[in-house]
Amino acid sequence: MTRARVVIAGLGDTGLLTARHLSRHVDVVGISTKPALVSGQELGMRLARPDDWAREYLVGFDRYRKLDGVRTVHGTLTELSLADRVVGVRLADGSTRAEPYDVLVIATGVTNGFWRRPDLQSDKEVDAALRAAHDQLAAAESINVIGGGAAAVSAAANLALRWPRTRVALYYPGERALPQHHGRVWATVSGILVERGVSLHPGHRAVVPPGFDLDRITSDPVAFSTGQPRAAADATLWTIGRVRPNTDWLPDALLDEHGFVRVSPDLTVTGAPGAFAIGDVAATDPLRGSARNRADRLLASNIRRQLAGRALRDYRAHRRRWGSVLGFQPDGLRVFTPSGWSFRFPAWSIQTVLQPWIVRRGIYGGVRRHR
Numbered sequence: 001m002t003r004a005r006v007v008i009a010g011l012g013d014t015g016l017l018t019a020r021h022l023s024r025h026v027d028v029v030g031i032s033t034k035p036a037l038v039s040g041q042e043l044g045m046r047l048a049r050p051d052d053w054a055r056e057y058l059v060g061f062d063r064y065r066k067l068d069g070v071r072t073v074h075g076t077l078t079e080l081s082l083a084d085r086v087v088g089v090r091l092a093d094g095s096t097r098a099e100p101y102d103v104l105v106i107a108t109g110v111t112n113g114f115w116r117r118p119d120l121q122s123d124k125e126v127d128a129a130l131r132a133a134h135d136q137l138a139a140a141e142s143i144n145v146i147g148g149g150a151a152a153v154s155a156a157a158n159l160a161l162r163w164p165r166t167r168v169a170l171y172y173p174g175e176r177a178l179p180q181h182h183g184r185v186w187a188t189v190s191g192i193l194v195e196r197g198v199s200l201h202p203g204h205r206a207v208v209p210p211g212f213d214l215d216r217i218t219s220d221p222v223a224f225s226t227g228q229p230r231a232a233a234d235a236t237l238w239t240i241g242r243v244r245p246n247t248d249w250l251p252d253a254l255l256d257e258h259g260f261v262r263v264s265p266d267l268t269v270t271g272a273p274g275a276f277a278i279g280d281v282a283a284t285d286p287l288r289g290s291a292r293n294r295a296d297r298l299l300a301s302n303i304r305r306q307l308a309g310r311a312l313r314d315y316r317a318h319r320r321r322w323g324s325v326l327g328f329q330p331d332g333l334r335v336f337t338p339s340g341w342s343f344r345f346p347a348w349s350i351q352t353v354l355q356p357w358i359v360r361r362g363i364y365g366g367v368r369r370h371r
């Protein structure tokens with residue numbers, strides 16, 4: 001009997017995890033513009049300590065044991081034909097290829113700032129971009145961080161920790177940052193920011209310069225529509241959460257008014273038989289939290305259920321954001337629950353228990369040491 005063919009569009013955080021659950025049961029083809037997992041997680045650590053970040057979050061596909069047998073295609077998805085159940089891919093040499101599927105998983109994520117872009121990149125280009133952002137911030141004596149979400153807060157905290165003599169200022173529009181987290185999270189995190197010398201500027205809504213795509217760190221003074229004087233700094237990081245779904249390769253009929261993929265609670269794509277969506281691209285709930293809430297297991301199980309003609313299960317979203325905000329810190333990893341309380345993996349446990357056993361073995365099913 002021939003095995004079903006599952007094409008995973010986008011091998012980022014959620015596409016890769018979905019592939020890992022399916023690889024023993026069906027034929028899996030993973031398509032990605034990146035040559036490796038280039039995770040969307042932990043921006044602060046990525047900017048402040050790129051080598052530490054890369055060790056955990058930039059991982060060659062060939063290092064994942066559960067991806068053995070998965071065929072990866074390094075290219076850009078350009079089209080989807082629903083009638084023929086086939087996607088079109090443009091490869092690095094400019095040639096195109098058609099990849100037919102029985103089941104399609106749409107996991108192409110979002111574009112966010114300069115650190116999450118959908119462009120085709122080689123290993124060298126990924127490394128160079130990582131290094132360039134770090135070097136620019138390392139050379140700055142003052143840094144403005146614009147935005148109040150987890151990426152902004154994590155960047156400010158990690159940059160201030162890494163370069164204590166650099167003046168780091170955080171500008172956000174509300175009374176508090178982290179508005180999508182429980183209030184207790186900001187109470188804890190703002191204390192850490194102040195301790196590290198970050199100056200906090202609530203009620204500042206920055207004006208995005210016209211035509212600026214947030215695709216780089218800028219050096220011009222920042223203006224505010226809320227009336228405060230301009231703020232100058234050697235480097236300004238725009239982490240304002242203005243994400244754009246990577247869906248220009250999909251038919252409009254599959255998208256909501258903001259360009260995200262319409263899904264039913266069971267993660268099937270409305271109007272596209274055989275297609276599912278997951279992660280930041282999927283309009284599951286107002287926070288689009290399926291990546292954060294490990295919906296990959298449910299999705300893989302639903303795909304197997306659908307192939308076997310069984311009933312599918314529904315994804316249940318959290319109403320508040322949760323998880324780590326600052327990433328690994330000298331005292332360990334603090335994880336916030338949806339109700340704002342936190343627990344901490346102590347520093348000694350990160351490389352002895354958390355990463356090797358819970359993350360690499362438990363979540364990813366085994367990761368080889370070297371590429």
Ligand SMILES: Cc1cc2nc3c(=O)[nH]c(=O)nc-3n(C[C@H](O)[C@H](O)[C@H](O)COP(=O)(O)OP(=O)(O)OC[C@H]3O[C@@H](n4cnc5c(N)ncnc54)[C@H](O)[C@@H]3O)c2cc1C
Pocket residue numbers: 009010011012013014015017031032033034038039040041042075076077078107108109110116117118119150246249278279280281291292322323324325363
């Ligand atoms: C285990 C885990 C823990 C997490 N913990 C936290 C946490 O504590 N706090 C928190 O805030 N968030 C957390 N997150 C969530 C995370 O920050 C993001 O939500 C996640 O990175 C989104 O994953 P994604 O697969 O949707 O997108 P991405 O990881 O961005 O993957 C999309 C991929 O598709 C590729 N792509 C895009 N367009 C195309 C195209 N046309 N053709 C081919 N490829 C394309 C992109 O290059 C990229 O590789 C966690 C996620 C996971 C999996």
